[in-house]
Amino acid sequence: RKEVEQDPGPFNVPEGATVAFNCTYSNSASQSFFWYRQDCRKEPKLLMSVYSSGNEDGRFTAQLNRASQYISLLIRDSKLSDSATYLCVVNIRNNDMRFGAGTRLTVKP
Amino acid sequence: DAGVIQSPRHEVTEMGQEVTLRCKPISGHDYLFWYRQTMMRGLELLIYFNNNVPIDDSGMPEDRFSAKMPNASFSTLKIQPSEPRDSAVYFCASSPDRDDEQYFGPGTRLTVT
Numbered sequence: 001r002k003e004v005e006q007d008p009g010p011f012n013v014p015e016g017a018t019v020a021f022n023c024t025y026s027n028s029a030s031q032s033f034f035w036y037r038q039d040c041r042k043e044p045k046l047l048m049s050v051y052s053s054g055n056e057d058g059r060f061t062a063q064l065n066r067a068s069q070y071i072s073l074l075i076r077d078s079k080l081s082d083s084a085t086y087l088c089v090v091n092i093r094n095n096d097m098r099f100g101a102g103t104r105l106t107v108k109p
Numbered sequence: 110d111a112g113v114i115q116s117p118r119h120e121v122t123e124m125g126q127e128v129t130l131r132c133k134p135i136s137g138h139d140y141l142f143w144y145r146q147t148m149m150r151g152l153e154l155l156i157y158f159n160n161n162v163p164i165d166d167s168g169m170p171e172d173r174f175s176a177k178m179p180n181a182s183f184s185t186l187k188i189q190p191s192e193p194r195d196s197a198v199y200f201c202a203s204s205p206d207r208d209d210e211q212y213f214g215p216g217t218r219l220t221v222t
Contacts, residue, residue, distance in 0.1 A: 024220070043213035043214060043215055044200075046210045047212075096165070097208070098154070099144075099152040101151035102151060
């Protein structure tokens with residue numbers, strides 16, 4: 001089993017749709033979790049951290065499920081500009097941060 | 110701050126040639142990371158430094174790859190000799206702490222023919 005796994009997609013959704021991505025991790029002792037966004041031919045950039053209690057930033061909601069060892073990202077009212085690849089990042093052990101392979105999202109008019 | 114600076118942005122070279130990629134981290138960041146990204150393997154951590162000292166190079170694919178950080182504002186990743194399978198985008202990133210947000214440079218797109 002990979003240390004960090006994501007559904008690669010692609011997810012193709014219409015504008016205004018709600019879409020959710022999951023990311024599973026193998027080390028139950030992992031403490032830190034993040035979502036990054038990467039636009040085509042650009043570098044990854046931090047979208048949001050994921051806190052134990054869940055957190056929201058505008059249309060984006062991140063949640064952590066420790067029992068099942070996954071994090072999720074929910075995007076509401078999706079915009080064309082949300083089209084990108086979303087990478088989950090997990091601190092798997094001893095401050096070793098690992099990136100998932102990414103989930104590609106395309107929002108269509 | 111200008112952010113993480115990488116050079117060159119694009120590099121095309123022939124198999125067997127030496128390739129040197131350069132990175133200037135954000136001032137004050139104690140951690141520097143080198144990643145490689147391909148369609149097949151995604152984003153892979155190659156090596157990271159803390160205060161200019163290499164901490165974990167377990168991701169470096171083989172002896173053809175080497176990385177140095179002679180001072181806090183400069184790092185290089187060298188491939189010698191280069192092979193076509195090294196073709197990828199190489200990112201440098203820096204962060205204030207190991208568990209903090211990583212700031213990525215624009216990447217170097219390497220093509221080895």
